[in-house]
Amino acid sequence: xxxxxxxxxxxxxxxxxxxxxxxxxxxxxxxxxxxxxxxxxxxxxxxxxxxxxxxxxxxxxxxxxxxxxxxxxxxxxxxxxxxxxxxxxxxxxxxxxxxxxxxxxxxxxxxxxxxxxxxxxxxxxxxxxxxxxxxxxxxxxxxxxxxxxxxxxxxxxxxxxxxxxxxxxxxxxxxxxxxxxxxxxxxxxxxxxxxxxxxxxxxxxxxxxxxxxxxxxxxxxxxxxxxxxxxxxxxxxxxxxxxxxxxxxxxxxxxxxxxxxxxxxxxxxxxxxxxxxxxxxxxxxxxxxxxxxxxx
Amino acid sequence: xxxxxxxxxxxxxxxxxxxxxxxxxxxxxxxxxxxxxxxxxxxxxxxxxxxxxxxxxxxxxxxxxxxxxxxxxxxxxxxxxxxxxxxxxxxxxxxxxxxxxxxxxxxxxxxxxxxxxxxxxxxxxxxxxxxxxxxxxxxxxxxxxxxxxxxxxxxxxxxxxxxxxxxxxxxxxxxxxxxxxxxxxxxxxxxxxxxxxxxxxxxxxxxxxxxxxxxxxxxxxxxxxxxxxxxxxxxxxxxxxxxxxxxxxxxxxxxxxxxxxxxxxxxxxxxxxxxxxxxxxxxxxxxxxxxxxxxxxxxxxxxxxxxxxxxxxxxxxxxxxxxxxxxxxxxxxxxxxxxxxxxxxxxxxxxxxxxxxxxxxxxxxxxxxxxxxxxxxxxxxxxxxxxxxxxxxxxxxxxxxxxxxxxxxxxxxxxxxxxxxxxxxxxxxxxxxxxxxxxxxxxxxxxxxxxxxxxxxxxxxxxxxxxxxxxxxxxxxxxxxxxxxxxxxxxxxxxxxxxxxxxxxxxxxxxxxxxxxxxxxxxxxxxxxxxxxxxxxxxxxxxxxxxxxxxxxxxxxxxxxxxxxxxxxxxxx
Numbered sequence: 001x002x003x004x005x006x007x008x009x010x011x012x013x014x015x016x017x018x019x020x021x022x023x024x025x026x027x028x029x030x031x032x033x034x035x036x037x038x039x040x041x042x043x044x045x046x047x048x049x050x051x052x053x054x055x056x057x058x059x060x061x062x063x064x065x066x067x068x069x070x071x072x073x074x075x076x077x078x079x080x081x082x083x084x085x086x087x088x089x090x091x092x093x094x095x096x097x098x099x100x101x102x103x104x105x106x107x108x109x110x111x112x113x114x115x116x117x118x119x120x121x122x123x124x125x126x127x128x129x130x131x132x133x134x135x136x137x138x139x140x141x142x143x144x145x146x147x148x149x150x151x152x153x154x155x156x157x158x159x160x161x162x163x164x165x166x167x168x169x170x171x172x173x174x175x176x177x178x179x180x181x182x183x184x185x186x187x188x189x190x191x192x193x194x195x196x197x198x199x200x201x202x203x204x205x206x207x208x209x210x211x212x213x214x215x216x217x218x219x220x221x222x223x224x225x226x227x228x229x230x231x232x233x234x235x236x237x238x239x240x241x242x243x244x245x246x247x248x249x250x251x252x253x254x255x256x257x258x259x260x261x262x263x264x265x266x267x268x269x270x271x272x273x274x275x276x277x278x279x280x281x282x283x284x285x286x287x288x289x290x291x292x293x294x295x296x
Numbered sequence: 297x298x299x300x301x302x303x304x305x306x307x308x309x310x311x312x313x314x315x316x317x318x319x320x321x322x323x324x325x326x327x328x329x330x331x332x333x334x335x336x337x338x339x340x341x342x343x344x345x346x347x348x349x350x351x352x353x354x355x356x357x358x359x360x361x362x363x364x365x366x367x368x369x370x371x372x373x374x375x376x377x378x379x380x381x382x383x384x385x386x387x388x389x390x391x392x393x394x395x396x397x398x399x400x401x402x403x404x405x406x407x408x409x410x411x412x413x414x415x416x417x418x419x420x421x422x423x424x425x426x427x428x429x430x431x432x433x434x435x436x437x438x439x440x441x442x443x444x445x446x447x448x449x450x451x452x453x454x455x456x457x458x459x460x461x462x463x464x465x466x467x468x469x470x471x472x473x474x475x476x477x478x479x480x481x482x483x484x485x486x487x488x489x490x491x492x493x494x495x496x497x498x499x500x501x502x503x504x505x506x507x508x509x510x511x512x513x514x515x516x517x518x519x520x521x522x523x524x525x526x527x528x529x530x531x532x533x534x535x536x537x538x539x540x541x542x543x544x545x546x547x548x549x550x551x552x553x554x555x556x557x558x559x560x561x562x563x564x565x566x567x568x569x570x571x572x573x574x575x576x577x578x579x580x581x582x583x584x585x586x587x588x589x590x591x592x593x594x595x596x597x598x599x600x601x602x603x604x605x606x607x608x609x610x611x612x613x614x615x616x617x618x619x620x621x622x623x624x625x626x627x628x629x630x631x632x633x634x635x636x637x638x639x640x641x642x643x644x645x646x647x648x649x650x651x652x653x654x655x656x657x658x659x660x661x662x663x664x665x666x667x668x669x670x671x672x673x674x675x676x677x678x679x680x681x682x683x684x685x686x687x688x689x690x691x692x693x694x695x696x697x698x699x700x701x702x703x704x705x706x707x708x709x710x711x712x713x714x715x716x717x718x719x720x721x722x723x724x725x726x727x728x729x730x731x732x733x734x735x736x737x738x739x740x741x742x743x744x745x746x747x748x749x750x751x752x753x754x755x756x757x758x759x760x761x762x763x764x765x766x767x768x769x770x771x772x773x774x775x776x777x778x779x780x781x782x783x784x785x786x787x788x789x790x791x792x793x794x795x796x797x798x799x800x801x802x803x804x805x806x807x808x809x810x811x812x813x814x815x816x817x818x819x820x821x822x823x824x825x826x827x828x829x830x831x832x833x834x835x836x837x838x839x840x841x842x843x844x845x846x847x848x849x850x851x852x853x854x855x856x857x858x859x860x861x862x863x864x865x866x867x868x869x
Contacts, residue, residue, distance in 0.1 A: 022724025034735050038742045096737050107732035162706025210751035212743045217755055232761040242707030249707050272699050
């Protein structure tokens with residue numbers, strides 16, 4: 001259990017890419033975005049119910065923008081909607097209602113611009129980090145706060161977000177923020193790296209309909225409690241670099257000593273910094289510029 | 297072995313003391329140019345012989361004890377005790393021996409043992425190194441010289457210039473308090489004075505040093521001098537100089553003069569304003585009363601004046617301690633000035649002779665000679681910031697990147713992306729919009745029990761997601777002692793292999809010898825260390841192959857050696 005007075009903040013980043021969800025809802029009607037959000041709500045409620053000091057935030061990662069589902073600006077508004085009819089803990093019913101309102105709002109405002117069909121995941125993660133930073137500062141120096149981010153991922157990785165993603169990962173690592181990943185469809189190399197670097201858990205679930213069970217079993221406990229449980233082991237992460245010319249993952253390649261760009265084939269002039277390499281030919285006729293790059 | 301033939305007395309004998317007992321045996325003590333030796337009476341060989349460089353220190357029995365003894369403590373911790381048993385001359389002999397040793401020991405001390413001390417320090421500080429030393433040298437896989445060959449930092453390379461610029465140890469401010477007198481049992485006090493304390497006293501109070509030079513050993517013995525010192529009012533807390541025949545009353549007067557001159561000198565740093573540190577107490581009348589506090593001695597109470605005296609002594613003592621540290625600095629700058637003058641005078645002398653005098657010290661002479669006035673320096677320091685100055689970095693070539701966006705791009709995902717038509721996209725979006733417009737959370741129907749139980753089954757040990765757990769526990773299957781031993785083996789093997797591989801390319805005869813020796817060392821290591829370890833883990837039924845990699849590394853070394861050897865043979869034929 002968390003120590004006395006320690007605040008545990010969980011930020012859930014849900015991938016609500018309408019294109020992916022729309023496509024999959026038609027092929028798998030038993031698991032829709034509604035069901036996914038229900039499962040997230042169950043987990044959020046469980047998290048808040050465990051300790052009074054636990055805090056929750058939910059961000060929806062859309063292909064247009066990233067939006068906070070909870071806490072939202074509507075909090076200040078209407079008080080009549082917050083009364084729960086089934087005797088539930090007030091906070092939980094308020095949260096659920098707010099999330100539902102916000103997601104309805106977002107989805108109704110979805111417009112197709114045609115450019116981007118990829119989820120803005122790096123942006124959502126960055127917003128999550130900013131929120132965590134803000135809460136840490138609001139809470140003050142004397143109060144301990146442990147934060148983690150859970151990413152529920154649906155659509156595929158976007159190669160254009162690579163740099164932003166890596167920046168987010170290293171920022172999270174510096175701040176000791178775990179990034180967990182629950183992947184619904186296809187494996188994501190970026191999230192695998194994120195989980196490995198920050199110390200979180202990466203899991204690709206075999207059955208989407210049982211999402212709530214996986215969330216409660218694997219992702220609800222915080223990092224201290226995880227060491228006491230038997231959880232799925234970390235997967236092998238592919239840390240291979242991609243060559244600059246073809247963007248394919250390589251195990252052994254050539255690195256320019258001036259600009260550190262990676263190539264899969266030797267060329268006498270580096271195409272990035274235009275340095276010419278003088279090849280010394282010793283007794284062996286192999287070019288001396290070879291620097292093997294080994295997988296981590 | 298301590299046995300040395302007397303015939304090899306080509307050494308100069310400095311002192312011979314007869315009737316010195318060692319281990320309850322009568323004998324003669326010989327102090328020679330480089331060692332001290334003792335031989336039993338009647339025999340003509342030494343049973344005890346220590347060279348001065350082995351001796352850490354000597355200990356003497358206190359005055360007044362019946363037995364006059366001298367103990368030599370060696371660096372190794374052993375000690376030898378000599379008892380001067382000659383009834384009439386024991387004390388004199390003992391004094392003579394003690395004095396001679398006091399002069400000789402410091403000369404020999406510094407030479408060889410710096411090295412030993414450094415080695416010991418390195419072994420103590422780094423437990424991994426210590427373990428490596430035990431594994432390799434103690435079990436005789438490689439010799440100690442080879443082990444220390446690359447590790448000692450330049451002591452053997454004649455870099456003694458670095459040692460000369462060591463920092464001087466300053467004087468502890470509490471050196472007088474550290475003397476800590478012990479009660480003698482019969483109303484007396486015993487003060488233990490060591491050479492360090494005496495030196496501190498001399499450096500801090502040059503007046504006392506002068507008195508010592510004047511009076512010892514003609515008028516007073518050393519012991520008497522110090523006894524009087526501690527008895528004198530000079531030393532005591534409430535120093536009321538009563539102008540007695542005390543030899544130290546003059547010292548008190550000198551101190552007063554010194555203190556007055558320090559006050560008039562003031563502080564040279566213009567940024568420090570000592571006068572603003574006055575005690576501003578609210579006197580009688582809460583500061584409104586017009587009568588100024590009188591500073592004349594007469595109006596002071598007895599308590600006030602004794603407080604005043606103590607504070608004055610504290611200030612004087614601190615000033616003397618600080619001044620003692622500065623003396624050395626000033627000496628250095630004087631020496632540098634003299635050197636500069638000699639260089640100037642030798643300017644017509646051929647270059648190699650002149651450079652001899654100027655290259656011995658590492659300091660730059662110019663800055664000491666042309667010191668700008670202190671005030672200017674302090675003002676400069678206060679108004680200039682180093683980081684805001686122009687940086688004088690060496691010129692560099694700028695990096696010229698043509699396609700820098702390449703760095704920002706990550707790898708292309710391995711699976712080919714699914715192509716969606718724009719119609720598909722529109723359909724999907726409309727569908728989802730429609731679905732979510734009526735979204736209401738239905739938290740009681742989130743999970744069916746069948747789904748839940750299959751998920752739990754997948755997450756339990758043996759389930760679909762937990763397959764790798766059993767395979768990953770190698771560090772839990774091997775006991776920690778075996779792991780620790782394996783680590784030591786790796787460290788030791790790594791060290792040997794490093795020595796081996798640095799021999800290539802084999803250019804010199806020395807390297808040839810070394811590589812052959814290292815190869816035999818590796819083989820010896822394999823036989824004495826690796827094989828027993830392998831047998832041990834076999835006996836414990838550990839099926840994991842823990843030493844495969846080590847064997848692989850050793851094999852690589854052997855095959856390289858073999859190739860080199862065959863090439864050498866071929867070249868010779």
